[in-house]
Amino acid sequence: MNYIVMDTEINGRVWKSADPMEVISIGAVKIRGEHIKSKKYKHELFYEYVKPVCAYTEYARKFTGIPRQTIAKAESFVTVIEKFKRWIGNEEYVFIGWSDSDKLVLIRDCKLHKIDDDWVDIYIDLQAYIKRYIPEANNQQVSLQNAVEMLGLEWMGKAHDALDDAINTAAIFMFLCKNKSGDIVQEFMKGSTCKVYRKCKACGKFYRSKSNRLNRAKRCNRCYRAAQASK
Numbered sequence: 738m739n740y741i742v743m744d745t746e747i748n749g750r751v752w753k754s755a756d757p758m759e760v761i762s763i764g765a766v767k768i769r770g771e772h773i774k775s776k777k778y779k780h781e782l783f784y785e786y787v788k789p790v791c792a793y794t795e796y797a798r799k800f801t802g803i804p805r806q807t808i809a810k811a812e813s814f815v816t817v818i819e820k821f822k823r824w825i826g827n828e829e830y831v832f833i834g835w836s837d838s839d840k841l842v843l844i845r846d847c848k849l850h851k852i853d854d855d856w857v858d859i860y861i862d863l864q865a866y867i868k869r870y871i872p873e874a875n876n877q878q879v880s881l882q883n884a885v886e887m888l889g890l891e892w893m894g895k896a897h898d899a900l901d902d903a904i905n906t907a908a909i910f911m912f913l914c915k916n917k918s919g920d921i922v923q924e925f926m927k928g929s930t931c932k933v934y935r936k937c938k939a940c941g942k943f944y945r946s947k948s949n950r951l952n953r954a955k956r957c958n959r960c961y962r963a964a965q966a967s968k
């Protein structure tokens with residue numbers, strides 16, 4: 738299992754408009770499961786800019802610091818997503834993000850460009866996890882910068898840069914993994930919403946199933962079979 742810690746920046750603005758606020762950059766860190774076990778981290782990085790369909794806003798330029806020239810030369814969303822999926826590879830993965838907004842903007846842009854979005858939903862919201870399960874957060878939603886400080890880590894790089902935000906989110910994730918011996922997905926999926934991993938109504942375990950029968954029953958394979966056997 739690979740963990741893909743991901744962040745996006747968008748073509749934001751503060752005024753109302755019918756234009757979509759598209760993704761303009763994607764940064765990601767790949768952490769392999771065996772590196773979590775061995776505590777030897779070797780990061781593989783992904784960083785691409787995306788040329789939006791609508792004009793690059795001055796608001797987004799100031800917020801992200803990405804020069805106009807960089808966006809003008811960037812590739813289209815569809816091309817960058819093809820590259821991103823190739824980089825993710827064929828091994829089983831789960832995305833880790835700070836809040837679910839990166840997941841939602843990617844799904845929205847996939848729909849905008851009429852490409853498949855199923856691959857995005859395999860996603861753990863680390864912000865939601867910290868809010869509920871880290872006592873220092875006091876059940877409050879904390880910003881990425883505040884979480885870094887709260888856990889006694891040091892901020893790396895520049896805020897609102899997709900790659901640096903992903904690197905800092907990865908540092909938090911790995912810090913929290915340090916004392917986890919169990920199944921990482923079982924632990925961190927708590928507090929997230931994900932249509933790919935569902936919570937079993939009987940045993941509470943998160944399960945991944947392509948079978949509609951299990952999804953309708955809202956049970957993992959084991960609990961489903963146990964229920965059938967006792968009938």
Ligand SMILES: [Zn+2]
Pocket residue numbers: 937938939940941942956957958959960961
């Ligand atoms: Zn179960």
